[in-house]
Amino acid sequence: MTAGPGGKAVITGIGVVAPGALGREAFWELLAAGRTATRAITCFDATGFRSRIAAEADFDPIAAGLTHRQARRMDRAAQFAVVSAREAVADSGLDLPATDPGRVAVALGSAVGCTTGLEREYQVLSDGGRDWLVDHSYGVPHLYGYMVPSSLAAEVARDAGAEGPVTLVSTGCTSGLDAVGHGAQLIEEGSADIVLAGATDAPLSPITSACFDAIRATSAHNDDPGHASRPFDAERDGFVLGEGAAVLVLERAGAARARGARIYAELAGFAGRSNAFHMTGLKADGREMAEAITQALRRARLDATAVDYVNAHGSGTRQNDRHETAAFKRSLGAHAYAVPVSSIKSMIGHSLGAIGSLELAACALALREQVVPPTANLRHRDAECDLDYVPLTAREHRMDTVLSVGSGFGGFQSAAVLTRAGT
Template sequence: MTGLHRVVVTGIGVVAPGGATREDFWQRIVSGKPAVRRVTAFDPEPFRSRIAAECDFDPAAYGLTPRDVRRTDRFVQLALASADEAVRDSGLDLAAVDLDRTGVSLGTAVGSSITLEDEYVVVSDRGRDWAVHADHAMPFLHDALVPSNAAAELAARYGARAQATVVSTGCTSGIDSIGHAYRLIQDGEADVMVAGASDAPITPITVACFDAIRATTPHDGDPEEGSRPFDADRQGFVLGEGAAVLVLERLEHAVARGARIYCEVGGYASRANGYHMTGLRPDGVELGLAIEDAMRQAAVAPDDLGYISAHGSGTVQNDRHETAAYKRALGEAAWTTPISSIKSVVGHSLGAIGSIEMAACALAIDRGVVPPTANLTTPDPECDLDYTPLHSREADVAHALSVGSGFGGFQSAMVFSRVGGA
């Protein structure tokens, strides 16, 4: 595509289950050891699904003050922590960049769900009173109502005065938020974007919602064995939490300041299936079209792909839909391309997971390693591709594809490529 600016990744920050930093996260996913346990955030006994991938997150360790913690939801705190790591990693001197051309794009599926639920419990006296006692609410409750508060917090933290946007497209929010930032830089609207996603959905109301549609697993054995994408014995996904933020820059801007470049954003596409709020067409046509479009933009042929980060939620419907999409979009290369789902290790953090998976793609290109799909011991015969069971493998990853599939029919795909390498 002519006339568009090239966009690169120069910083990565991650807070994920089993990993308080980018390096912790990477070591965890390549080890294939799931960070899943019985829920500790509340008593899960009344619920169908009682396990989750929780972050061991200490806000003070990330420099957040008691005031920060008091006025922000956990999802905002996770976003702040991962963004700070990404900005440090990028080496950006905020005093030297043009903040009028620096922006924020943050994705989330459920926003401040913890604060909203906790405060409702307070103002309604645990649901007893229909007429709530508003005078008992925290003074920052209005911020929790709008998911844009996280993007605003990041913009204020860095003084970013270009566009500050929240993207909320369910479980594709993390890919779509990076895609939005990518297009702003492509079009010349910004030089630098702090882009990613965050969600902290491990609350009673969220767990109850997924219980109701039986999307999450009722697994009651070893929690670490609960997330089983593409496995014949899977029972649903494991709810998770976390955040990942990437620093995206116009290529010339990054080169001019001597930045370390992880990879280039080659292409991004999204489609809607216009079909069902939670259902998927078995032929995977819309996801396949998104994959084809993203690869066309990146000028990447199916045989060029070195790794695919699967959506791989661990539901029968999604895993089979996704497998069909790869076959449709990639042809014979679908059977020879390494694919894996890191949700088997860090769970499904709803809107955040797409950015976490894009961080994994950038690191896979940088490190030359494909992380495994944990717990894949008995493959579903209908999921007959190379889903990298149990163990990571070394690989020359010049191009990585990641896909996302969300309730509402959202289907997104993004390609990262090694700069100057094929």
């Protein structure tokens, strides 16, 4: 990603739906306070599951501004996305109705699409799984939309009146990073003037939980859900599933400055790699993530020593945390030991495809506040994870450049570099 006819993309609006925090400012308040939003699952009966904890969003679609018809039509993930996009647009100060709709684009990521709606409708059509041959007449009229993940991006575009390129990116747990990277590319190549970029996922359902139970990827600290998500901690035993969405308004830097917009950050560089190795396995040396980091910094025209904070993928699995630590050392060299690193999954869980956009929102707000959010629950450091992971408490820290990384099933590795406006 290099600057083209449209110039670099900047973030001028942020919208968030997250566990424990609805809205951008509540989200930042939770992170800065180091509060955890993980708890026992309430959205379905988790009795009998290995992992019975999650980070749930206390979200009421009607209270959040959707109509009853919209709430009935949209899957929960779509609801998150539309509400987040509305907040982001309002935050940006843009008057979208007065904007050429053909120059407004949407780039949305999701790992598991409309899982909640699909599972609910299967339960109805199959009479709780009793019938192998289902009667389609019992399904809601919008069932086809649940089966097509692109419906999520289409809902955001319809609500915003966006008639430019509309894309759904699904690259597992890097979807949120990759969608924002794609949105920035649309700006830089001149294909759009404004992009609503981000991701959404609402995976808290029996089928998703069963899948992660089967590979023992999620935490079984059911007796202490508030401390179950423990990235980089020696006593961690997997991630805590979460849900949520974040949407960022991206604009051309010159246009944003010309209209006097408040700029959170510039998306200075983005890169992605694949390990072409294993669906869930990671190579111990972290080479592919390191290459993504190095390429993102190169595209930002920055040296590794320019990085002031790293927002880690930090899922809380032993394999990921050690792989990621190796990648930081490989890409940043000796500077890896000097730069603060943290994982917000310790507080809001792992919302699969959505988490990358939530982490970018956190990075933009960290640049605004000049505060590094902590890694909550990090009390017993793993000897193989020997970097500065900012345990327990947020830290005031001078930042001009932040790095956010993601790692996803399928071997996906992504890195994005944000710089403070004017740097």
